[in-house]
Amino acid sequence: xxxxxxxxxxxxxxxxxxxxxxxxxxxxxxxxxxxxxxxxxxxxxxxxxxxxxxxxxxxxxxxxxxxxxxxxxxxxxxxxxxxxxxxxxxxxxxxxxxxxxxxxxxxx
Amino acid sequence: xxxxxxxxxxxxxxxxxxxxxxxxxxxxxxxxxxxxxxxxxxxxxxxxxxxxxxxxxxxxxxxxxxxxxxxxxxxxxxxxxxxxxxxxxxxxxxxxxxxxxxxxxxxx
Numbered sequence: 001x002x003x004x005x006x007x008x009x010x011x012x013x014x015x016x017x018x019x020x021x022x023x024x025x026x027x028x029x030x031x032x033x034x035x036x037x038x039x040x041x042x043x044x045x046x047x048x049x050x051x052x053x054x055x056x057x058x059x060x061x062x063x064x065x066x067x068x069x070x071x072x073x074x075x076x077x078x079x080x081x082x083x084x085x086x087x088x089x090x091x092x093x094x095x096x097x098x099x100x101x102x103x104x105x106x107x108x
Numbered sequence: 109x110x111x112x113x114x115x116x117x118x119x120x121x122x123x124x125x126x127x128x129x130x131x132x133x134x135x136x137x138x139x140x141x142x143x144x145x146x147x148x149x150x151x152x153x154x155x156x157x158x159x160x161x162x163x164x165x166x167x168x169x170x171x172x173x174x175x176x177x178x179x180x181x182x183x184x185x186x187x188x189x190x191x192x193x194x195x196x197x198x199x200x201x202x203x204x205x206x207x208x209x210x211x212x213x214x215x216x
Binding site: 006008009011014020070079081084088 | 114132183189
C-alpha cells in the first residue's frame with residue numbers, strides 16, 4: 001500500500017524531489033514543470049498529483065492556467081521527525097556522559 | 109524500480125522510521141527490534157536489510173549476536189537536501205525584496 005498522503009513517501013521519488021526544488025525557485029504550470037523532464041507528461045502529472053495530495057504543493061488558478069506552488073511550511077514535518085530522532089540520539093549520549101561522570105566521581 | 113540505496117526511499121516506510129527511532133536510543137539485535145512490532149519477523153528483517161544497505165544502520169557482531177546501530181551521520185544527506193531546498197526558497201524572496209526596494213527607490 002502506498003500512503004499517498006505520507007510526505008516521506010512523496011519525497012522518496014527523485015523526480016518528485018526535483019519538482020520540489022524547481023517549485024522552490026518559482027511558481028509554474030504543469031507544462032513548464034514537464035518541460036524540465038524527458039519522458040511522458042502524464043508521468044509528471046501523476047507526480048504533481050501526489051505532491052498536491054500530501055500538501056507539499058498547492059494548485060493555484062490564475063486566469064485559464066493552473067500554477068503550482070511549493071508549500072514550504074509542510075516541509076516542517078520532516079524537520080519535526082528529524083529533530084525527534086536527533087533529540088533521542090543526543091539524550092542517549094547525555095545519559096552515557098552522566099553515567100561516566102558518576103563512575104569517575106565514585107572512584108575519586 | 110525501487111532504489112534500495114536511496115536514503116529517502118528508506119525513510120518512506122513508517123515501520124522503517126520507527127526502527128530508526130528505536131535505534132536512536134539503543135543498539136539492539138534484530139530479535140529485540142522485531143519484539144517492538146506485531147507481524148512477521150521476516151518483514152522486520154527485510155526492513156533492517158534495506159536500512160543497512162542504504163547505510164542508515166550498521167550491523168555489529170558482538171560475540172554470537174549481531175547488533176544494529178543507527179548511523180546518525182548518514183541522516184546528514186536529508187539535512188543537505190532540505191537546506192538546498194530552503195536556500196533556493198529564501199533566495200527567491202531575497203530577490204523579490206531587492207526588486208521591491210528598487211521600485212520603491214525609483215518612485216522616490
